[in-house]
Amino acid sequence: MLIFEHSRPGRRNYSQSPTTPVTKSAIPQSLLRKSKVLLPEVSEMDTVRHYTRLSQKNFSIDTEFYPLGSCTMKYNPRACNSLAMLPQFLSRHPLAPEDTGQGFLACMYELQEILKAVTGMAGVSLTPMAGAQGELIGVMMIRAYHESRGDFFRTEIIVPDAAHGTNPATAVMCGFKVVEIATDKDGNVDLDALKAAVGPQTAGLMLTNPSTLGVFEENVVEMSRVVHQAGGLLYYDGANLNAVLGKVKPGDMGFDVIHINLHKTFSTPHGGGGPGSAPVGVAERLLPFMPVPIVAKEGDTYRWVSEKEKPQSIGRLSAHMGNAGVLLRAYIYVRLLGMHGMHRISQFATLNANYLMAELRKAGFEIAYPNRRASHEFIVTLKDIKDKTGVTAMNLAKRLLDKGYHAPTTYFPLLVPECLLIEPAETESKETLDAFVKAMKEILLEIEQQPEMIKGAPHTMPVRKLDDVKAARELDLAWRPGA
Amino acid sequence: MPFIPHTEEDVAEMLASIGAKTIEELFDEIPKELVSDQLTGVPPGLSEMEIARLMMERATKDGFYQNFIGAGAYEHHIPAAVWQITTRGEFYSSYTPYQAEASQGTLQLLYEYQSMMASLTGMDVSNASMYDGATALAEAALMAVRSHKTSPRILIPQTVHPVYRQVVRAIVSNQNIEVVELPFCTECGQILPESLENSVHEEFAALVIPQPNFFGVLEQVDALTDWAHSRNAFAIGMVNPTALALLTPPGEWGNKGADIAVGEGQPLGIPLSSGGPYFGFMACKNELVRQMPGRIIGRTTDLDNKEGFVLTLQAREQHIRRSKATSNICTNQGLMVTAATIYMSLVGPEGLRRVAAQSHANTLELVDQLEKIKGVKRVFSGPIFHEATLTLPAPVAEVLSKLKQKGILAGLNLQEHYPEMGNALLVCATETKTADDLHNYAEALKQVLS
Numbered sequence: 001m002l003i004f005e006h007s008r009p010g011r012r013n014y015s016q017s018p019t020t021p022v023t024k025s026a027i028p029q030s031l032l033r034k035s036k037v038l039l040p041e042v043s044e045m046d047t048v049r050h051y052t053r054l055s056q057k058n059f060s061i062d063t064e065f066y067p068l069g070s071c072t073m074k075y076n077p078r079a080c081n082s083l084a085m086l087p088q089f090l091s092r093h094p095l096a097p098e099d100t101g102q103g104f105l106a107c108m109y110e111l112q113e114i115l116k117a118v119t120g121m122a123g124v125s126l127t128p129m130a131g132a133q134g135e136l137i138g139v140m141m142i143r144a145y146h147e148s149r150g151d152f153f154r155t156e157i158i159v160p161d162a163a164h165g166t167n168p169a170t171a172v173m174c175g176f177k178v179v180e181i182a183t184d185k186d187g188n189v190d191l192d193a194l195k196a197a198v199g200p201q202t203a204g205l206m207l208t209n210p211s212t213l214g215v216f217e218e219n220v221v222e223m224s225r226v227v228h229q230a231g232g233l234l235y236y237d238g239a240n241l242n243a244v245l246g247k248v249k250p251g252d253m254g255f256d257v258i259h260i261n262l263h264k265t266f267s268t269p270h271g272g273g274g275p276g277s278a279p280v281g282v283a284e285r286l287l288p289f290m291p292v293p294i295v296a297k298e299g300d301t302y303r304w305v306s307e308k309e310k311p312q313s314i315g316r317l318s319a320h321m322g323n324a325g326v327l328l329r330a331y332i333y334v335r336l337l338g339m340h341g342m343h344r345i346s347q348f349a350t351l352n353a354n355y356l357m358a359e360l361r362k363a364g365f366e367i368a369y370p371n372r373r374a375s376h377e378f379i380v381t382l383k384d385i386k387d388k389t390g391v392t393a394m395n396l397a398k399r400l401l402d403k404g405y406h407a408p409t410t411y412f413p414l415l416v417p418e419c420l421l422i423e424p425a426e427t428e429s430k431e432t433l434d435a436f437v438k439a440m441k442e443i444l445l446e447i448e449q450q451p452e453m454i455k456g457a458p459h460t461m462p463v464r465k466l467d468d469v470k471a472a473r474e475l476d477l478a479w480r481p482g483a
Numbered sequence: 484m485p486f487i488p489h490t491e492e493d494v495a496e497m498l499a500s501i502g503a504k505t506i507e508e509l510f511d512e513i514p515k516e517l518v519s520d521q522l523t524g525v526p527p528g529l530s531e532m533e534i535a536r537l538m539m540e541r542a543t544k545d546g547f548y549q550n551f552i553g554a555g556a557y558e559h560h561i562p563a564a565v566w567q568i569t570t571r572g573e574f575y576s577s578y579t580p581y582q583a584e585a586s587q588g589t590l591q592l593l594y595e596y597q598s599m600m601a602s603l604t605g606m607d608v609s610n611a612s613m614y615d616g617a618t619a620l621a622e623a624a625l626m627a628v629r630s631h632k633t634s635p636r637i638l639i640p641q642t643v644h645p646v647y648r649q650v651v652r653a654i655v656s657n658q659n660i661e662v663v664e665l666p667f668c669t670e671c672g673q674i675l676p677e678s679l680e681n682s683v684h685e686e687f688a689a690l691v692i693p694q695p696n697f698f699g700v701l702e703q704v705d706a707l708t709d710w711a712h713s714r715n716a717f718a719i720g721m722v723n724p725t726a727l728a729l730l731t732p733p734g735e736w737g738n739k740g741a742d743i744a745v746g747e748g749q750p751l752g753i754p755l756s757s758g759g760p761y762f763g764f765m766a767c768k769n770e771l772v773r774q775m776p777g778r779i780i781g782r783t784t785d786l787d788n789k790e791g792f793v794l795t796l797q798a799r800e801q802h803i804r805r806s807k808a809t810s811n812i813c814t815n816q817g818l819m820v821t822a823a824t825i826y827m828s829l830v831g832p833e834g835l836r837r838v839a840a841q842s843h844a845n846t847l848e849l850v851d852q853l854e855k856i857k858g859v860k861r862v863f864s865g866p867i868f869h870e871a872t873l874t875l876p877a878p879v880a881e882v883l884s885k886l887k888q889k890g891i892l893a894g895l896n897l898q899e900h901y902p903e904m905g906n907a908l909l910v911c912a913t914e915t916k917t918a919d920d921l922h923n924y925a926e927a928l929k930q931v932l933s
Binding site: 002003004012016017018022023024025033035036037040041044047051055057058060063076077079083084085086088092095096099101102106114116120129132135136143166168170171172174175218221248249263267271272273274277323324332334335341342343350351354355358374397398401409412426427430462463464465466468472474 | 484485486487488489493494496497498500501502503509510511512513516517518519520522523524525526527528529530531534535537538539540541542543544545546547548550552554555556558560562564566568570571572574575576577578579580581582583584585586587588589591592594595597598599601602605607608609611614615616617618644646647649650652653657658659701704705727728729730731732735747754755756757758760761762769772778779780781782783784785786787789790791792793795796798801802803804805806807808810811812813814815816817818819821824825827828829830831832833834835836837838840841843844847848866867868883884887892895914
């Protein structure tokens with residue numbers, strides 16, 4: 001039932017908006033709204049019940065194991081939320097003077113410094129509001145760098161075929177042509193293909209490492225050399241930073257610009273699809289191009305750095321400084337974990353992934369890259385199962401929902417057929433992983449014994465398989481009364 | 484170990500299963516020369532009690548002020564239920580609803596949100612959100628150019644928020660789109676529709692129409708929309724969602740209505756919180772839906788013909804289309820939209836109208852009182868919504884600094900963005916201000932200026 005269907009004309013909440021009607025108005029009649037606003041007319045209790053019930057139809061980290069590959073669904077500590085929501089932080093206007101925000105700015109400055117330390121970069125800007133915006137800002141800086149040197153002929157960005165879709169989409173938004181290169185049989189970027197692709201037209205290479213195939217790019221140093229020698233820059237997509245945090249710094253791998261998904265590695269909430277936050281880090285030579293604002297410290301005072309001090313800056317990419325409240329949560333998280341906690345993240349994320357990979361292999365599942373270590377994630381392919389039984393990765397994913405587990409990422413990366421990208425994250429216990437393996441074994445048996453049942457999954461969710469084709473053909477994107 | 488549940492026995496059993504001796508061994512594919520176990524610069528961890536103390540000290544340092552700054556971020560009362568429900572773990576800690584059957588809560592909520600925004604803006608369809616108002620405007624410009632096909636030019640009046648103009652420039656310039664800024668009438672504070680016909684000669688893809696504009700002034704939206712259409716261009720309405728409870732929505736501007744509506748969603752239940760996270764909204768006419776960026780939720784049916792909700796029109800998006808997507812946007816601002824949807828349900832049409840009407844009346848009242856002070860004058864003659872531009876008989880920075888010492892953040896100094904306007908100040912009084920608050924502000928300003 002939609003909230004609109006609970007609505008009754010004239011019902012409203014009297015305490016939550018101004019109680020006395022006003023008469024003073026100076027808006028010309030011609031500009032006044034004549035049509036009705038179709039917001040629901042419901043009581044506070046109706047609203048609370050309706051949205052509480054809706055929430056209960058969601059899988060979430062707080063309620064289920066959520067091994068969604070490449071998304072790092074780790075536990076979101078409660079303290080990060082409650083302390084970022086202290087009333088003084090919530091009520092601070094973004095344009096309030098700097099001296100009324102020294103507490104907030106101190107957190108932001110320290111977060112910049114900590115992110116510099118863990119990534120080995122020379123500068124960090126907290127502005128980007130999501131991973132894709134971090135990428136946009138990073139690639140804009142690559143473009144600005146080349147142009148500042150009078151190098152206007154670098155028109156191509158190289159992207160491995162295993163990359164997130166945001167990589168090629170970003171390169172295009174920055175006016176570049178995308179050159180896709182292949183992956184070799186062990187899951188590394190094909191070095192020969194890379195060597196053949198680079199040239200004076202190369203603006204840069206975008207790389208996720210460990211890659212979305214769940215393996216570490218063993219040739220990263222050589223790749224870095226090849227791209228730099230051609231005059232290109234290296235972009236690090238930090239989607240999988242969780243796997244190597246405290247082990248390897250992107251700066252040491254030769255990357256010139258990176259983004260860090262705080263909603264992955266630094267445990268800020270995914271919120272049903274945002275708000276994200278993806279600070280960018282840059283090497284020395286890109287410092288002049290960083291987006292503003294940035295927080296600076298002089299003596300004991302914190303202040304904003306604006307365009308005036310950074311004339312080569314690519315400018316502003318959000319109305320203020322990105323998703324400040326998300327940044328506060330990440331700050332609290334890094335302070336709770338500290339140096340040793342940062343090291344443990346990658347250690348235990350990697351332990352969990354390799355354990356789960358080993359157990360699933362023993363259970364009879366085919367691992368896409370069996371000769372490789374898992375990073376913090378790995379791929380199971382159901383190609384053989386599909387060939388034999390017709391059961392697909394999607395079918396298995398839906399059956400997992402019935403068993404109380406969120407499905408892994410399916411059909412990504414695109415180059416592994418019938419794939420499940422599985423990322424357990426370090427916050428899950430051995431018992432949870434064991435129970436997941438048990439569920440996967442049960443499904444394997446079900447595939448043998450009742451393949452048709454699996455193909456009809458899920459069976460226990462609030463809805464059964466939904467008709468995506470109908471949704472796209474007979475567009476129904478908004479409720480209308482009487483419709 | 485903070486947030487890691489493993490016991491020593493667990494680790495031993497897990498390593499045995501893998502066939503490794505130590506956790507370190509699992510990193511043996513990383514070239515040795517790259518491994519650095521040094522994280523100097525990261526302080527040691529704090530307990531929850533210690534971090535709570537630190538954060539409370541910092542929050543206390545920032546304190547509370549009487550805020551009269553608006554300029555794109557507005558202080559409104561947020562009903563208690565909004566964030567109590569929004570921060571339920573099932574909303575807070577879920578991800579983008581890729582598995583529709585296990586995400587019906589978020590998906591239905593987003594569908595309800597799209598319905599509310601479509602009605603509020605008077606448009607056919609809304610997407611599930613953009614990052615913020617500024618990037619929503621930039622995406623609207625890109626969308627207009629994609630749809631227009633023949634002109635890569637966007638007209639943006641200088642009455643649009645100056646930072647939004649910077650953001651639009653930064654984003655669209657990568658795609659060789661030209662941004663042309665239009666001057667405004669310095670007397671009324673509006674764009675004059677009659678001046679455009681003779682000053683704009685070249686073809687353009689879209690005209691951006693802010694309502695209200697950055698100065699708080701209401702634009703002549705009907706004439707502007709019709710003029711854009713007469714030149715075969717799109718009209719993009721950039722609107723304040725609270726104001727739409729009172730003002731003609733973009734979908735009803737002029738003869739045919741605006742084509743795209745965007746804006747900052749923060750006024751709908753999102754705290755000021757130093758500038759984010761907020762969310763941008765975007766709505767459009769049916770004809771343009773396939774050019775719209777971002778997530779879109781559709782209502783459909785399941786195998787039993789039961790109603791359900793899915794992400795739809797995904798063929799526009801980066802995870803399917805890659806380099807041919809309408810935008811690179813992936814994650815949007817889901818949790819903020821959750822709050823906004825609950826906010827709109829709680830206040831309803833009458834509550835939102837009252838918030839808007841009270842904010843309007845409070846600003847009128849504040850301006851009336853301030854104009855009684857010698858040398859304080861309204862800059863523009865055009866009608867306003869809930870913000871006004873004033874000129875002061877003294878340097879604004881000094882006045883603001885003195886009022887701050889009295890606990891009042893008295894508005895935004897326009898010196899940085901509009902130096903030609905002299906001692907200009909932008910003030911806003913929302914429904915959160917009482918008659919006493921307005922009176923105290925006026926008294927304090929009087930003292931400071933005397």
